[in-house]
Amino acid sequence: xxxxxxxxxxxxxxxxxxxxxxxxxxxxxxxxxxxxxxxxxxxxxxxxxxxxxxxxxxxxxxxxxxxxxxxxxxxxxxxxxxxxxxxxxxxxxxxxxxxxxxxxxxxxxxxxxxxxxxxxxxxxxxxxxxxxxxxxxxxxxxxxxxxxxxxxxxxxxxxxxxxxxxxxxxxxxxxxxxxxxxxxxxxxxxxxxxxxxxxxxxxxxxxxxxxxxxxxxxxxxxxxxxxxxxxxxxxxxxxxxxxxxxxxxxxxxxxxxxxxxxxxxxxxxxxxxxxxxxxxxxxxxx
Ligand SMILES: [Zn+2]
Ligand SMILES: [Zn+2]
Numbered sequence: 416x417x418x419x420x421x422x423x424x425x426x427x428x429x430x431x432x433x434x435x436x437x438x439x440x441x442x443x444x445x446x447x448x449x450x451x452x453x454x455x456x457x458x459x460x461x462x463x464x465x466x467x468x469x470x471x472x473x474x475x476x477x478x479x480x481x482x483x484x485x486x487x488x489x490x491x492x493x494x495x496x497x498x499x500x501x502x503x504x505x506x507x508x509x510x511x512x513x514x515x516x517x518x519x520x521x522x523x524x525x526x527x528x529x530x531x532x533x534x535x536x537x538x539x540x541x542x543x544x545x546x547x548x549x550x551x552x553x554x555x556x557x558x559x560x561x562x563x564x565x566x567x568x569x570x571x572x573x574x575x576x577x578x579x580x581x582x583x584x585x586x587x588x589x590x591x592x593x594x595x596x597x598x599x600x601x602x603x604x605x606x607x608x609x610x611x612x613x614x615x616x617x618x619x620x621x622x623x624x625x626x627x628x629x630x631x632x633x634x635x636x637x638x639x640x641x642x643x644x645x646x647x648x649x650x651x652x653x654x655x656x657x658x659x660x661x662x663x664x665x666x667x668x669x670x671x672x673x674x675x676x677x678x679x680x681x682x683x684x685x686x687x688x689x690x691x692x693x694x695x696x697x698x699x700x701x
Contacts, residue, residue, distance in 0.1 A: 426464020442693025465496035508544035576641035623662035649684035
């Protein structure tokens with residue numbers, strides 16, 4: 416549908432995949448989400464969630480269809496699904512990977528290594544899609560690029576995440592917009608620059624790795640790990656004036672009931688909060 420603006424979560428976990436009974440409700444795959452905007456697929460992050468997303472897209476692919484993949488950073492939980500992304504092996508597909516520049520290094524080579532020995536037997540000749548890389552300058556200013564269907568994707572660097580920071584993205588078409596802010600830590604709230612970037616979004620997908628009690632625990636605090644608590648996510652949603660908040664990037668040690676508890680905590684501070692859940696599709700209305 417021309418007016419469709421939807422997103423589907425395919426992986427909602429941080430750090431490493433956790434399949435099994437304890438995580439079967441909200442899912443155990445690492446970070447990946449798929450936007451479908453007027454038929455145009457746009458993926459954010461390539462954790463193990465992208466594997467199922469790739470199967471889904473491969474069944475629907477039209478000749479010449481471009482698939483955009485935007486990466487927030489290159490930690491393994493955000494890229495480890497890439498060599499298993501089915502459209503990579505589909506000669507009909509064109510894939511553009513938008514990724515942050517790494518100062519003094521090559522993010523392209525870092526990603527290509529996933530397909531090369533000793534990590535993989537595939538080799539670059541094994542990739543059958545038309546694949547290209549678009550490097551995003553990890554500057555402090557918000558830059559926007561325009562894709563098919565008048566989709567705009569803007570990014571800004573947030574540097575709390577060790578060691579190279581992450582890109583926060585804002586995807587918009589017309590008056591609808593979603594911000595994807597994972598792997599961020601902001602004990603004192605976002606600064607004015609990031610606040611302005613997020614302001615007024617229909618939906619803010621925000622890192623929610625930790626319960627407050629674990630973040631501040633006396634024997635094993637998680638302060639400085641580059642992730643947020645439930646309270647940070649709820650406070651940032653309120654301060655940025657977004658319409659809805661979605662908690663995302665959960666600690667792999669948390670079972671489904673713990674995540675339910677997180678949601679209740681967040682709703683006490685920001686009522687319109689939901690939990691990211693694998694296979695959950697969210698439609699943004701005009
Ligand atoms: Zn992560
Ligand atoms: Zn990370």
